[in-house]
Amino acid sequence: MKKTDYSSGDYLKLIEMMKQDEGCVHFLWCCSERRVLPIGDVFIPEDCSNPLDYLRESGMVNNTSMGAFNVFCAQIEEGIFSGSAVNNLNVELQMNLCESAEPSMYHLFALFLRNDSQKITDIQFCIRPCSEKEAFAKQVLNLFSSDKNPKFFQQRINNMLARNRNRKIGFVQFDVERFKLINENLGSEAGDELLQFLNDSLGLICNSEQPFCRLTADVFMVVTPFDDTNELVSLVHMLESKLSDYNGIEYRLIFGICTTENIEGMNTRQMGDHATLARQSIKGNALENIAFYNGDMKTTLQKKKVIEDDMHKALINNEFVMFLQPKHCISNGRIIGAEALARWIHPEKGMISPIDFIPVFEENGFILKLDQVIWESACRKIREWIDKGIEPVPISVNVSREYLHNFDVVNQLLSYIKKYDIPIKLLELEITESIDAEGVDDIVKCMKDAGFTMLMDDFGSGYSSLNMLKTTQFDVLKIDRSFLSEFMDSDRGRKIISHTISMSHDIGLDIIAEGVETSEQAQFLNDCGCNSAQGYFYSKPIPPEDFDRKLIEVNK
Numbered sequence: 001m002k003k004t005d006y007s008s009g010d011y012l013k014l015i016e017m018m019k020q021d022e023g024c025v026h027f028l029w030c031c032s033e034r035r036v037l038p039i040g041d042v043f044i045p046e047d048c049s050n051p052l053d054y055l056r057e058s059g060m061v062n063n064t065s066m067g068a069f070n071v072f073c074a075q076i077e078e079g080i081f082s083g084s085a086v087n088n089l090n091v092e093l094q095m096n097l098c099e100s101a102e103p104s105m106y107h108l109f110a111l112f113l114r115n116d117s118q119k120i121t122d123i124q125f126c127i128r129p130c131s132e133k134e135a136f137a138k139q140v141l142n143l144f145s146s147d148k149n150p151k152f153f154q155q156r157i158n159n160m161l162a163r164n165r166n167r168k169i170g171f172v173q174f175d176v177e178r179f180k181l182i183n184e185n186l187g188s189e190a191g192d193e194l195l196q197f198l199n200d201s202l203g204l205i206c207n208s209e210q211p212f213c214r215l216t217a218d219v220f221m222v223v224t225p226f227d228d229t230n231e232l233v234s235l236v237h238m239l240e241s242k243l244s245d246y247n248g249i250e251y252r253l254i255f256g257i258c259t260t261e262n263i264e265g266m267n268t269r270q271m272g273d274h275a276t277l278a279r280q281s282i283k284g285n286a287l288e289n290i291a292f293y294n295g296d297m298k299t300t301l302q303k304k305k306v307i308e309d310d311m312h313k314a315l316i317n318n319e320f321v322m323f324l325q326p327k328h329c330i331s332n333g334r335i336i337g338a339e340a341l342a343r344w345i346h347p348e349k350g351m352i353s354p355i356d357f358i359p360v361f362e363e364n365g366f367i368l369k370l371d372q373v374i375w376e377s378a379c380r381k382i383r384e385w386i387d388k389g390i391e392p393v394p395i396s397v398n399v400s401r402e403y404l405h406n407f408d409v410v411n412q413l414l415s416y417i418k419k420y421d422i423p424i425k426l427l428e429l430e431i432t433e434s435i436d437a438e439g440v441d442d443i444v445k446c447m448k449d450a451g452f453t454m455l456m457d458d459f460g461s462g463y464s465s466l467n468m469l470k471t472t473q474f475d476v477l478k479i480d481r482s483f484l485s486e487f488m489d490s491d492r493g494r495k496i497i498s499h500t501i502s503m504s505h506d507i508g509l510d511i512i513a514e515g516v517e518t519s520e521q522a523q524f525l526n527d528c529g530c531n532s533a534q535g536y537f538y539s540k541p542i543p544p545e546d547f548d549r550k551l552i553e554v555n556k
């Protein structure tokens, strides 16, 4: 490769020019040779191969700006390695250039210099202190880019549309999942810093044709022209990867996207509303965080509204009832237990499935009320069996994840045991354990210490991991229906099921399979050493009176 001659005319001119710019720090990073050419009395040593690393490690960049700085560095490195269409990048950073001084705001500019084949060979850097006026302007801009002045944002969108008449337009909206929790757990200052980071980073990622704005508290929107859907997807992935990591805070961004091919007659406000619907459609979904708007979403949200309007009345009118699904011993067919599952018997709409209302309740907190109705029904049922002289079997109830940070739940459960005076062993608790649920171990231990049998629900559905088994407090693993149906089809899959079963036995955990739909599945599980099953092969969830008859009949 031809070496760049830094003593040649053009470079000397450039360096002379940079030297004259007083009050600023300049340096030239010769990327292809991985060295720095200091200009004037720069603090970065000449033998430094990556000045970005140097800035990061020197402590000159303030911690609060580290997130934005990292995004900036990633953009630069991407530019060097995979090429970049832009010619310069800049970021505002809180820095401390000399140890004694107070940290203050600086602009960090990078200008890309290219060779004949457009590859970036050098980057000219400039660190310039922000003037008071600029700092003020930034504050004003922040104010403007909030929902207090959507006109400003709208104006920028209109200008962009005027320049991109023949392109498609994407409205990409995102927010921080459970932002409230960050504020509550880490303090509102940390929350504010995170929002600032998101805002600053958007400034780096979006180009001049991509207006962006903070709409409300933690909701942001980027509007972008595009020709091919892949461009849009890569923008979203870029936002996701660059914005999802700030100062070790754990959070997830949720994206809703609405696109149009036809700018004529497009209603910006409506496009934004549709992006909101798409974003809200994923709330509470642990596996997805990006949704495109489609016409159905409106109906889904309308349905959600109907559910929310009716739920309080439903609770008072006892419209929530418990169904029971039997659990069987595979080898002798006897009923060894039941799972309590909620059903909503709506006076006009008939029976509503939990799949429709549980996610809504989990989001709005109403699940806490519903769960208690089902827990109490289960305890009442057990008392009834005992009173009627029917040999009781344990009933397992679902404990929503919303409860898992509230130790009072244990007392609540114990109060039902006491009220109905039943053996604690007859009420079992199902919890969907998941990798992202911190602190769950403590509450599970607390429940277990109180005497409850603990079942890990939906094991193998993607929420749980083998790693959790090392320290788990659970007594029983409940193999998820999807795990069974997906893995049963292949030789390798069957081996995995079989090993999961023997491994759980090895570490002293009982195991039950749910969603067993065929006799082959039951037989296979039994062959692997799993002797308990629940699923349509045996019975669907049924009303408690039907369950009683079945229990007496099967277990006689």
Ligand code: C2E
Pocket: 325, 340, 341, 342, 343, 353, 354, 355, 358, 367, 370, 371, 374, 398, 399, 400, 457, 458, 481, 514, 515, 516, 517, 534, 535, 536, 537, 541
């Ligand atoms: P889950 O706890 O995993 O419950 C098992 C679900 O699988 C039940 O759906 C059950 O009807 C269904 N199922 C059982 N066997 C089979 C089978 O062989 N094939 C198929 N295709 N499905 C089978 P359901 O009753 O619709 O409940 C859905 C989910 O709603 C439950 O999943 C649980 O997460 C939640 N849920 C239900 N009742 C309650 C409740 O009282 N409290 C809470 N927190 N969640 C509940």
Ligand code: CA
Pocket: 339, 398, 430, 457
């Ligand atoms: Ca369950």
Ligand code: CA
Pocket: 457, 458, 478, 480, 514
């Ligand atoms: Ca389950």
